[in-house]
Amino acid sequence: xxxxxxxxxxxxxxxxxxxVTAHMEMIQPPPRHSKYNPTFTGIPDYNMVDPLGIYPCxxxxxxxVVQTVEAGKEIQVKLGGxxxxxxxxxxxxxxxxxxxxxxxxxxxxxxxxxxSLDYSVPIPKSxxxxxxxxxxxxxxxxxxxxxxxxxxxxxxxxxxxxxxxxGPKLLVAxxxxxxxxxxxxxQGQYDGMDLLDARPTxxxxxxxxxxxxxxxxxxxxxxxxxxxxxxxxxxxxxxESAKVIYGDHLWQAKWWTQGQAPGSTDAWADLGAC
Numbered sequence: 001x002x003x004x005x006x007x008x009x010x011x012x013x014x015x016x017x018x019x020v021t022a023h024m025e026m027i028q029p030p031p032r033h034s035k036y037n038p039t040f041t042g043i044p045d046y047n048m049v050d051p052l053g054i055y056p057c058x059x060x061x062x063x064x065v066v067q068t069v070e071a072g073k074e075i076q077v078k079l080g081g082x083x084x085x086x087x088x089x090x091x092x093x094x095x096x097x098x099x100x101x102x103x104x105x106x107x108x109x110x111x112x113x114x115x116s117l118d119y120s121v122p123i124p125k126s127x128x129x130x131x132x133x134x135x136x137x138x139x140x141x142x143x144x145x146x147x148x149x150x151x152x153x154x155x156x157x158x159x160x161x162x163x164x165x166x167g168p169k170l171l172v173a174x175x176x177x178x179x180x181x182x183x184x185x186x187q188g189q190y191d192g193m194d195l196l197d198a199r200p201t202x203x204x205x206x207x208x209x210x211x212x213x214x215x216x217x218x219x220x221x222x223x224x225x226x227x228x229x230x231x232x233x234x235x236x237x238x239x240e241s242a243k244v245i246y247g248d249h250l251w252q253a254k255w256w257t258q259g260q261a262p263g264s265t266d267a268w269a270d271l272g273a274c
Contacts, residue, residue: 023049024081024113026137026151029067032060034151039064049081051147055175056099057134063154071127071159077137079117085141086185087114089196092121093170095134096206099152102136102170103204107196112139126263126270128163130206131156138170140192143185146174163206164247166261168199201234201261203247226250226274234259248274 025048030037035044040063052058069075077092090112093102106121133156139149172178173192181192232244232251237258244251244262250271251262262268 023051023083023085023141024079024139024149025049026077026153027080028076028078029135029153029155031151031153032057032063037063037066037153039066048151049083051145052150052175055148055172056095056102056150057136057152058150060152062098062132062134065131065154065156067153068156068158069123071123071157071163072125074120074122075135075155077119077121079113079119079137083144084113085144087111088142089140089192090119091136091138091170092119093136093138093167094123094155094157094165094204095136096128096130096132096165096204098132099134099136101202101204102134103165103167103202104170104199105165105167107168109193109196110142110191123157123159124165124167124263124265125159126163127157127159127165128206129157129159129161132207133157136170138172140171140173140181142191143183146180146182148172148174148178164203164263165205166201166203166247166263168196169202171195171199201259203261225272232262234261243271245274250274 027036031048033040033042033045034048035046067075087110089110090108091104092106093104095102106119108119135153135155137151141147173181173195179195182190184191226245229243229245229250232246237256238244238253240253240255242253246262251268252271254267254269257267260267263270
């Protein structure tokens with residue numbers, strides 16, 4: 001009887017340990033070294049759900065493209081696991097420079113992983129063409145050890161040759177050399193929202209690896225159309241029909257907007273190069 005109870009207790013502890021150690025991971029698009037990645041032929045990382053050790057992307061090298069998405073479309077993301085740590089903040093981001101710089105496409109505040117494990121992430125219409133895009137899911141858990149989770153998948157974006165993506169710079173936290181965001185299970189507690197709000201807007205473009213001419217290609221300019229127009233500012237509120245200069249292009253607001261960089265949403269119409 002005692003031995004039987006011991007076995008039952010041991011099984012319960014083992015089950016509990018499995019739940020505690022089984023955190024969350026990105027399943028689709030399949031990340032580098034993931035057991036879900038059909039293009040990876042090495043030994044899979046069976047601890048993909050563990051918090052990040054090496055930034056970025058667990059230190060895993062670039063793999064083969066697992067998904068192709070067109071600019072202006074959405075990429076469907078599926079997350080999995082059992083320990084949601086009461087949710088937290090999720091960022092979905094892309095990089096054109098092998099993970100050195102990430103621009104965030106979508107942020108889910110506070111209750112990420114609680115309402116759903118499936119997310120649609122929009123790829124801006126302005127996105128540039130590249131077969132070397134790193135798509136990342138990053139998670140700052142609400143409760144539990146202060147950790148940072150990140151999985152990366154290699155994707156291709158089909159866009160324009162001179163395209164770009166603008167968005168908040170990826171916030172990294174709870175790693176050596178980065179800010180620490182304490183647990184925030186209750187409303188009113190510090191939750192790192194100030195750090196998320198303070199993310200600077202950055203613009204990233206595909207890297208040019210093999211130029212064929214000493215003369216850089218440029219957009220066809222339209223002399224005079226940008227005269228007297230001010231540069232876009234994230235702090236300024238723009239009404240319908242307002243014009244700004246951004247990325248050497250003239251943009252016109254379709255409706256009231258603030259903090260949304262031209263080209264990152266449908267709020268702006270590109271009127272051409274300056």
